[in-house]
Amino acid sequence: MKKIGLNGGIVDAADAVVPVMDHGFLYGMGLFETLRTYRGRPFLLERHLKRMAEGCRMLGIPFSPEDALASMPGWIEALMKENSLEEAYIRYTVSAGVDVLGLPGEEYSRPNHVLLVKALPEVPENLYTQGKALQLLETRRNSPEAPIRLKSLHYMNNILAKRELAAVSDPRSRQAEGLMLDVRGHVSEGVVSNVFFVKEGELYTPDASTGLLPGITRQVVLELAGAAGIRCTEGLYTWEDLLAADEVFVTSSIQELVPVTLLLDRQGTGRTVGRGAAGPITRRLLDLYRQKAGI
Ligand SMILES: Cc1ncc(COP(=O)(O)O)c(C=O)c1O
Structure with a gap:
């Protein structure tokens, strides 16, 4: 720079x-x-x-x-x-x-x-088709400094989470995003992303009470899903809900919508999501997002 x-x-x-x-x-x-x-x-x-x-x-x-x-x-x-x-x-x-x-x-x-x-980060060719892993972390999402999480200069919680992720020796977690639960054990968000899952054609994402950053991409995905007639609910979910999901994906302004095709816990147990590749709703929403971005 x-x-x-x-x-x-x-x-x-x-x-x-x-x-x-x-x-x-x-x-x-x-x-x-x-x-x-x-x-x-x-x-x-x-x-x-x-x-x-x-x-x-x-x-x-x-x-x-x-x-x-x-x-x-x-x-x-x-x-x-x-x-x-x-x-x-x-x-x-x-x-x-x-x-x-x-x-x-x-x-x-x-x-x-x-x-x-x-420069934008280099993205492996097959990231959007084959997806990445989501590694459950022990680091919990702390509660926000204000009534709602701000994108503030306090990123210690996220950096500690990133370090925990980097220290996981399982090679499958090498390119993974880390997942934080809130203090009550509900799925909150990724280290630098929001999380969605699909079950029986409907979309679910944690609500803001879990301490997540209300992401711009998250909001756009909610709007695109609504306009496409995909029902979407914001609520309180657990790791087990992700394990039972048909599709999982994470969102951020830099990475757009990235399919999650493998769920890893801290015991090293891995669970493939769906068929281990981007699912149909994830692909549809990614297409809609990119159309909106003009590409
Ligand atoms: C903790 C956290 N959550 C979610 C996101 C995604 O937010 P956005 O969609 O606004 O990029 C980010 C982005 O950096 C983040 O740092």
Whole structure:
């Protein structure tokens, strides 16, 4: 990454610094969005900025989604060009900005905006047909810092989960996504994704009370399923519900909808999902999602 976006401008990576008195650094008061481009343009930018705006409102960080929507496409395009990227993984961070040492009783006034871009991850050719494994983790999804999970600068829970996943010696879990249950034992979400399953033609996904991040892709999938006449329920589910499912898939802005074809628990027991390949509802929803993305 040669160049980084900082407060509307573009600077050399080495010069992109945020002051140590920024409350994003001191107290984790900040939020981020991760999204990607299709045909060089950021997908669902408006929704990502809306989620950012809602989170900023809760954290007392000034943020105008209208101003951001007007300026971001040009900023992203310029930064991609500076980094010689035609498609990009984009991370946009808004941190609270410099403030007093100690907890402030008032809202923030001078947030810092940081824009990072990199190449999209390489995806194995057969990922969307053959799917990946989902490894059940012992790390539990913690309860959110706010009434609803924000995409905040607190990702310790996810990093600990990722480390647990990386330490699983079973070779089948090498490319797996990790699955966290909530403290009550309900399926919550992946380390960096939301989870869906299909049973007898209907779609199910954990509800927000499990501490999950309400993903943009999750929301779009719910809408696409609704429009396609696929019944969808948000509720409380267990690992056993996944084991009994006909199809399972995970969603995220970067990876879209990825079929899960193998379920692994911590004892090393593996269960193939359906026929061990992407099921018909997963394929249909992925097609609809990609149509929406214009590819
Ligand atoms: C913990 C977590 N859950 C879910 C998601 C999926 O969210 P989205 O669809 O908005 O990318 C992410 C994405 O990074 C995530 O980090």
